[in-house]
Amino acid sequence: MKLFSSKYNYSKRINSRYTLINNTLTGALDIIENDIRDLIAAKKFNSIRPNILLRLRNRGYFYSNAEKEDKILLELYNNYVKKAAGRPLRFVFCPSYQCNLRCTYCFETDLPSNPNKYMTGKILDDSIDAAEEIIKEKSGKMDSVELFGGEPLLLKNKPFVEKILEFAGKKDAPITIITNGVSAKEFIEVLLPVKNRIEMLQITIDGPREIHDKRRKYASGKGSFDQISKNIDLLLENNIRTNVRINIDNTNIEFIPDLYEYICQKNWIQYPDFSIRLAPVTDHTTLDYDNIIIPEEKLLERLIRLYDEYPVLEEIFGFYLFKPLRHILDIFNGAPNVSPRFFNCESNLLELNVFCPDGYIYACGESIGKPHLAIGRFSPKLEFYPDKKTLWTERTILNIKKCRTCRFAPICGGGCAFSSLLIYKDNSRPICERYQEVLDTFLELRGEKLFEKYMNKL
Ligand code: SF4
Numbered sequence: 001m002k003l004f005s006s007k008y009n010y011s012k013r014i015n016s017r018y019t020l021i022n023n024t025l026t027g028a029l030d031i032i033e034n035d036i037r038d039l040i041a042a043k044k045f046n047s048i049r050p051n052i053l054l055r056l057r058n059r060g061y062f063y064s065n066a067e068k069e070d071k072i073l074l075e076l077y078n079n080y081v082k083k084a085a086g087r088p089l090r091f092v093f094c095p096s097y098q099c100n101l102r103c104t105y106c107f108e109t110d111l112p113s114n115p116n117k118y119m120t121g122k123i124l125d126d127s128i129d130a131a132e133e134i135i136k137e138k139s140g141k142m143d144s145v146e147l148f149g150g151e152p153l154l155l156k157n158k159p160f161v162e163k164i165l166e167f168a169g170k171k172d173a174p175i176t177i178i179t180n181g182v183s184a185k186e187f188i189e190v191l192l193p194v195k196n197r198i199e200m201l202q203i204t205i206d207g208p209r210e211i212h213d214k215r216r217k218y219a220s221g222k223g224s225f226d227q228i229s230k231n232i233d234l235l236l237e238n239n240i241r242t243n244v245r246i247n248i249d250n251t252n253i254e255f256i257p258d259l260y261e262y263i264c265q266k267n268w269i270q271y272p273d274f275s276i277r278l279a280p281v282t283d284h285t286t287l288d289y290d291n292i293i294i295p296e297e298k299l300l301e302r303l304i305r306l307y308d309e310y311p312v313l314e315e316i317f318g319f320y321l322f323k324p325l326r327h328i329l330d331i332f333n334g335a336p337n338v339s340p341r342f343f344n345c346e347s348n349l350l351e352l353n354v355f356c357p358d359g360y361i362y363a364c365g366e367s368i369g370k371p372h373l374a375i376g377r378f379s380p381k382l383e384f385y386p387d388k389k390t391l392w393t394e395r396t397i398l399n400i401k402k403c404r405t406c407r408f409a410p411i412c413g414g415g416c417a418f419s420s421l422l423i424y425k426d427n428s429r430p431i432c433e434r435y436q437e438v439l440d441t442f443l444e445l446r447g448e449k450l451f452e453k454y455m456n457k458l
């Protein structure tokens with residue numbers, strides 16, 4: 001019998017006896033014996049025991065008809081797009097392009113010089129009216145109201161922030177606030193009335209004081225650590241859900257244990273409203289690496305070495321920060337259905353409407369302040385630019401040539417549209433995120449542990 005291997009098979013030997021095999025389209029993940037893997041590699045399908053071969057076929061690793069998989073992919077895509085039209089929308093308000101910090105790795109360095117530094121009263125009113133209009137026209141459902149910038153919690157923005165939070169209340173929408181946290185104290189009385197609605201107020205700390213202060217500082221050069229730390233105390237005392245994000249790169253990763261020790265001393269971990277996560281520093285303007293931003297698998301390797309030394313950190317932070325590992329972690333954690341990603345992120349589905357002081361609507365938070373990438377305007381009146389919208393919506397794994405033959409396409413989605421537009425001035429170039437290298441490294445260093453977990457579940 002002639003069989004065709006799926007385009008989307010990934011496998012990695014995890015020890016002398018077993019291999020992990022995953023189909024990124026169907027989400028199947030299995031452990032097979034190395035002998036079977038060798039037979040598959042040699043295309044000796046007839047030598048595989050019939051019951052095992054049948055199971056592997058049923059899981060989508062092999063097909064009897066070469067076209068069948070493309071047909072399945074297309075059907076799944078069409079269903080996905082139909083369902084996506086009804087997904088709830090996110091409204092992101094940037095009351096200002098200004099920021100009170102000058103972080104060393106900030107991607108928004110040109111924003112403070114933008115002539116539209118702050119929203120005016122009219123711009124804010126227009127943004128809220130536009131949100132209402134978009135909700136009516138589109139899915140009718142609202143996922144969240146978010147505050148972003150620049151820095152949203154600047155004193156000058158206070159009445160605007162109040163109005164945006166009121167709007168969230170009126171729409172019964174959860175609130176997310178992305179802030180550097182230095183002025184959170186001045187906003188407490190504005191946040192308290194909506195505290196049950198705040199899903200997450202995210203503040204970044206990049207390490208213990210001496211490391212954080214080198215990276216996240218005021219324009220004067222003074223560090224922001226002490227102020228932020230005091231404000232986190234205050235937020236937690238007031239039961240406001242606070243998430244500390246630690247941006248990591250090659251230069252601060254080794255200080256995670258010191259920061260964790262500080263957090264334990266502060267007792268933040270004991271607060272039910274406190275959460276913490278790691279996030280890799282990214283630079284969407286280039287595909288090159290340097291001494292600060294290193295290839296993801298190298299960062300992963302360094303993190304695993306750290307976890308080996310401080311196992312508690314692995315329990316707390318895990319590996320979800322690495323996008324190439326998320327699907328495997330989800331499957332191991334029992335996710336009922338890991339559906340393929342035809343797009344990279346919610347920006348491709350135009351689920352984000354980012355309203356900015358310049359009156360433009362952006363599809364992605366990182367593209368703000370670049371009017372040539374805006375998908376429309378909300379002031380003086382609401383209008384969308386169909387040609388700009390397609391820059392995001394047409395970027396799918398079906399439209400990017402290299403992605404059509406990539407085994408990781410259903411878990412990657414083609415990479416960041418914003419990077420493709422910035423780097424290549426073209427929305428149809430792949431932005432690869434080193435799936436093979438990250439998965440290989442992870443399974444080399446943690447495959448045995450995963451295998452044990454898997455066997456214990458059987
Ligand atoms: S962007 Fe790169 S890794 Fe992602 S699907 Fe396309 S070719 Fe594959």
Ligand code: SF4
Binds near residue numbers: 364365366416417
């Ligand atoms: S387009 Fe890129 S930068 Fe923008 S939200 Fe998506 S992944 Fe992030």
